[in-house]
Amino acid sequence: xxxxxxxxxxxxxxxxxxxxxxxxxxxxxxxxxxxxxxxxxxxxxxxxxxxxxxxxxxxxxxxxxxxxxxxxxxxxxxxxxxxxxxxxxxxxxxxxxxxxxxxxxxxxxxxxxxxxxxxxxxxxxxxxxxxxxxxxxxxxxxxxxxxxxxxxxxxxxxxxxxxxxxxxxxxxxxxxxxxxxxxxxxxxxxxxxxxxxxxxxxxxxxxxxxxxxxxxxxxxxxxxx
Numbered sequence: 110x111x112x113x114x115x116x117x118x119x120x121x122x123x124x125x126x127x128x129x130x131x132x133x134x135x136x137x138x139x140x141x142x143x144x145x146x147x148x149x150x151x152x153x154x155x156x157x158x159x160x161x162x163x164x165x166x167x168x169x170x171x172x173x174x175x176x177x178x179x180x181x182x183x184x185x186x187x188x189x190x191x192x193x194x195x196x197x198x199x200x201x202x203x204x205x206x207x208x209x210x211x212x213x214x215x216x217x218x219x220x221x222x223x224x225x226x227x228x229x230x231x232x233x234x235x236x237x238x239x240x241x242x243x244x245x246x247x248x249x250x251x252x253x254x255x256x257x258x259x260x261x262x263x264x265x266x267x268x269x270x271x272x273x274x275x276x277x278x279x280x281x282x283x284x285x286x287x288x289x290x291x292x293x294x295x296x297x298x299x300x301x302x303x304x305x306x307x308x309x310x311x312x313x314x315x316x317x318x319x320x321x322x323x324x325x326x327x328x329x330x331x332x333x334x
Contacts, residue, residue, distance in 0.1 A: 113229050113230065113231055114139075114234070115233065115249040115250060116130075116133065116139070116234070116235045116249060116250065116251045116253065116324070117235075117237070117238075117241035117245075117246050117251070117252045117253065118255055119237070119239055119241050119242055119253070119255070119303075119307075120237075120253075121262070121290050121293065122262065122286050122289045122293075123263070123265050123286060124255045124257050124262060124312065125255060125257060125265065125312045125317070125320060126255045127237055128317055129255060129320045129321055129324060130143075130235045130236070130237035132317065132321045133235050133321055133324050133325060134235040136321065136325060137232075137233060137325075137328070138233075139232060139233035139235050140228055140229075140233070140234045141237075142225060142228040142234060142237065143237060143238075144236060144237065144238030144239070144241060144245070145205075145237070145238055145239075147181065147221055147224060148208040148211070148212050149199035149200070149204050149205060149208040150181050150190060150199055151172075151175070151208070151217065151221065152199075152204055152207035152208040152210075152211050153190065153195055153199055154175050154176065154179050154190060155172055155176070156204075169214045169215075169216045169217065172214055172217050173214065173216035173217045173219070173220040176221055177220040177221075181224070202277070202285065205289075206285065209289045212239070213292060218244075222244075225241075225245050226245060226246070234246075236249075239293055239301045242254075243302065250328075250331050251308070251324075251327055251331045252306055252307040252308065253307065253309075253310055253324055254303045254307045255320070256310070256312070256313075257311060258313045259286055259290070260283065262286055263283035263286055267279045267282055270282075310323050
């Protein structure tokens with residue numbers, strides 16, 4: 110049987126990978142996986158269970174058990190934990206920071222691996238995150254690493270928060286993004302990195318449509334081969 114095609118789009122925080130991946134999926138008629146939402150939901154589930162996601166005393170086994178037991182589902186662009194709509198809660202900066210902290214736990218990453226791979230369904234999948242091409246879908250037909258300058262990424266995040274009516278200091282956001290980058294690159298389990306078969310796209314000087322077109326052109330080339 111012909112494998113179900115997967116396009117992976119990895120990259121650091123606020124690199125634009127989410128927006129690009131969603132449009133690429135829509136253009137191709139593929140399913141879409143926001144792996145960050147899964148980790149954010151896990152961080153929230155741990156928090157709701159009374160665990161401190163940022164504590165050095167956090168039990169890795171307990172965190173993995175909570176993550177594995179999540180009643181997580183997606184519908185119409187919304188994210189639910191059980192019957193609770195957590196779409197806005199998981200998009201908070203604090204939840205994003207906690208997600209980055211628990212993402213260094215190998216047992217938790219292993220617990221979430223099957224959940225992510227279950228999104229691979231016909232006619233295809235566009236998956237975005239930190240290790241989609243290197244760990245979750247190593248056989249993807251196209252692997253993209255999307256990046257941008259840290260200054261632009263902080264500006265993008267600031268604009269997103271302001272549009273939601275959330276006050277934020279751009280310097281604090283820049284510092285937070287740099288800290289998250291360092292954690293993602295330094296973790297022992299599935300660190301943020303590019304593989305030898307990964308295509309790099311720097312979106313610093315690109316608009317969203319230009320970034321999407323760049324991915325689609327690379328996919329057309331990979332499909333032709």
